[in-house]
Amino acid sequence: xxxxxxxxxxxxxxxxxxxxxxxxxxxxxxxxxxxxxxxxxxxxxxxxxxxxxxxxxxxxxxxxxxxxxxxxxxxxxxxxxxxxxxxxxxxxxxxxxxxxxxxxxxxxxxxxxxxxxxxxxxxxxxxxxxxxxxxxxxxxxxxxxxxxxxxxxxxxxxxxxxxxxxxxxxxxxxxxxxxxxxxxxxxxxxxxxxxxxxxxxxxxxxxxxxxxxxxxxxxxxxxxxxxxxxxxxxxxxxxxxxxxxxxxxxxxxxxxxxxxxxxxxxxxxxxxxxxxxxxxx
Amino acid sequence: xxxxxxxxxxxxxxxxxxxxxxxxxxxxxxxxxxxxxxxxxxxxxxxxxxxxxxxxxxxxxxxxxxxxxxxxxxxxxxxxxxxxxxxxxxxxxxxxxxxxxxxxxxxxxxxxxxxxxxxxxxxxxxxxxxxxxxxxxxxxxxxxxxxxxxxxxxxxxxxxxxxxxxxxxxxxxxxxxxxxxxxxxxxxxxxxxxxxxxxxxxxxxxxxxxxxxxxxxxxxxxxxxxxxxxxxxxxxxxxxxxxxxxxxxxxxxxxxxxxxxxxxxxxxxxxxxxxxxxxxxxxxxxxxxxxxxxx
Numbered sequence: 001x002x003x004x005x006x007x008x009x010x011x012x013x014x015x016x017x018x019x020x021x022x023x024x025x026x027x028x029x030x031x032x033x034x035x036x037x038x039x040x041x042x043x044x045x046x047x048x049x050x051x052x053x054x055x056x057x058x059x060x061x062x063x064x065x066x067x068x069x070x071x072x073x074x075x076x077x078x079x080x081x082x083x084x085x086x087x088x089x090x091x092x093x094x095x096x097x098x099x100x101x102x103x104x105x106x107x108x109x110x111x112x113x114x115x116x117x118x119x120x121x122x123x124x125x126x127x128x129x130x131x132x133x134x135x136x137x138x139x140x141x142x143x144x145x146x147x148x149x150x151x152x153x154x155x156x157x158x159x160x161x162x163x164x165x166x167x168x169x170x171x172x173x174x175x176x177x178x179x180x181x182x183x184x185x186x187x188x189x190x191x192x193x194x195x196x197x198x199x200x201x202x203x204x205x206x207x208x209x210x211x212x213x214x215x216x217x218x219x220x221x222x223x224x225x226x227x228x229x230x231x232x233x234x235x236x237x238x239x240x241x242x243x244x245x246x247x248x249x250x251x252x253x254x255x256x257x258x259x260x261x262x263x264x265x266x267x268x269x270x271x272x273x274x275x276x277x278x279x280x281x
Numbered sequence: 282x283x284x285x286x287x288x289x290x291x292x293x294x295x296x297x298x299x300x301x302x303x304x305x306x307x308x309x310x311x312x313x314x315x316x317x318x319x320x321x322x323x324x325x326x327x328x329x330x331x332x333x334x335x336x337x338x339x340x341x342x343x344x345x346x347x348x349x350x351x352x353x354x355x356x357x358x359x360x361x362x363x364x365x366x367x368x369x370x371x372x373x374x375x376x377x378x379x380x381x382x383x384x385x386x387x388x389x390x391x392x393x394x395x396x397x398x399x400x401x402x403x404x405x406x407x408x409x410x411x412x413x414x415x416x417x418x419x420x421x422x423x424x425x426x427x428x429x430x431x432x433x434x435x436x437x438x439x440x441x442x443x444x445x446x447x448x449x450x451x452x453x454x455x456x457x458x459x460x461x462x463x464x465x466x467x468x469x470x471x472x473x474x475x476x477x478x479x480x481x482x483x484x485x486x487x488x489x490x491x492x493x494x495x496x497x498x499x500x501x502x503x504x505x506x507x508x509x510x511x512x513x514x515x516x517x518x519x520x521x522x523x524x525x526x527x528x529x530x531x532x533x534x535x536x537x538x539x540x541x542x543x544x545x546x547x548x549x550x551x552x553x554x555x556x557x558x559x560x561x562x563x564x565x566x567x568x569x570x571x572x573x574x575x576x
Contacts, residue, residue, distance in 0.1 A: 164543060
């Protein structure tokens with residue numbers, strides 16, 4: 001009796017929230033239902049491409065049930081895989097598929113809940129908006145060092161890349177640079193967010209980010225004539241794409257299970273779409 | 282037995298108890314520091330065993346080619362620390378002299394209060410502000426590159442070490458022999474003469490120690506160089522180049538695979554940082570001891 005009353009109250013709360021946030025359909029109440037009565041904290045860390053979706057999901061879950069605390073941190077895919085494997089965190093995020101050794105060593109369970117692309121970006125004032133693969137590889141290897149060589153202004157190119165842990169870097173290096181070298185003069189930033197902010201502030205910079213992070217503050221660069229956007233990743237014409245994974249050590253249980261399930265629910269997948277990524281369901 | 286002696290006995294027991302407690306705390310602290318050293322040695326051993334030590338210190342960082350050298354980072358760390366010291370030392374010295382000898386009383390209180398406040402500001406706040414204010418400025422001033430460079434990180438790092446040094450210097454100046462100061466006043470000496478003939482010579486060991494402490498802090502700071510120096514792994518050919526310091530390198534590589542040589546190499550970085558800081562502390566002790574013996 002008491003429980004059903006709480007349920008009704010929570011349902012009402014959800015509807016109010018749904019009313020307050022017009023983007024949230026009433027479906028959300030059903031998808032959030034598994035969190036009723038759950039308690040405790042959930043630690044999530046790793047890939048930074050995942051963070052916008054994770055934050056939104058966490059916000060909704062925590063406003064649905066204030067007894068749940070969800071902490072989200074970055075650190076890169078490598079860190080997500082390792083910390084999840086060692087049990088330091090409950091869910092690890094990775095923007096690349098863990099290697100078979102990693103999966104076997106840590107007994108990782110993989111959940112791929114979105115598809116993402118990695119696109120090249122430049123400052124929005126930069127006239128260069130299209131590059132061939134060869135030009136891109138030349139720029140990142142340091143062979144092409146001036147923007148005028150690719151049709152821009154006469155100014156040195158500032159290359160930005162990511163740290164060793166980055167899944168975005170691994171995917172970009174493999175699929176866009178064809179495993180070519182990245183110049184040791186490249187500047188290194190530590191997250192997708194930092195990459196966007198830095199390139200948005202540097203008129204002569206070039207970098208690469210998750211398509212989910214792209215907005216008007218930076219300009220996307222077409223690769224071999226294909227614009228890095230959702231439509232082109234979806235229809236397969238833009239090749240530099242990857243899955244976004246969440247990992248747990250062994251089968252997830254309790255809160256972690258509910259969280260992973262929520263990512264795959266209609267509401268979770270809607271969040272994925274709202275944040276500029278491609279849902280898997 | 283008189284009551285007085287009895288209570289002295291109890292007091293004695295207490296003193297012994299506290300003595301033991303504090304002594305064990307000190308011993309544990311010392312052992313922990315040693316334990317960290319051993320830990321770094323053991324985990325860095327695979328790389329050192331292969332006779333890589335020399336190549337580690339001289340080769341570039343190129344994991345793809347099997348090179349895990351940390352020479353560029355070592356060079357960048359030392360350059361950055363020296364540069365920030367060059368900027369920070371004159372400011373610290375001037376500021377601490379102003380506080381101890383030159384400024385009117387009210388201004389002194391205000392200054393020392395502000396310095397204490399500065400000492401408490403987290404480095405990430407300085408770096409974040411500099412990312413938006415200093416980096417675009419440096420990009421325009423340098424005229425090439427991204428604005429992330431050793432030259433950008435140095436003033437921010439100087440800002441970081443100045444409070445430590447000022448507080449250290451002020452404490453040193455205050456310990457200078459009062460009788461000498463009074464004697465100089467009696468002789469009608471000016472304030473500048475007081476600084477040149479009494480304060481500076483009297484506080485010399487403290488000035489050296491404070492500077493070494495500042496250098497150690499500058500060498501060990503992670504956030505400022507991680508956010509502002511650009512982190513490129515190339516050997517910096519000028520101060521306007523992007524470069525990576527040892528602590529930033531550790532932060533950037535730490536998240537790679539446990540079993541990889543990249544990961545092992547950062548223990549060597551840690552060991553190097555440990556040794557450099559340890560050596561600095563040793564240097565601090567040496568000149569610090571002589572005036573005590575004289576008095």
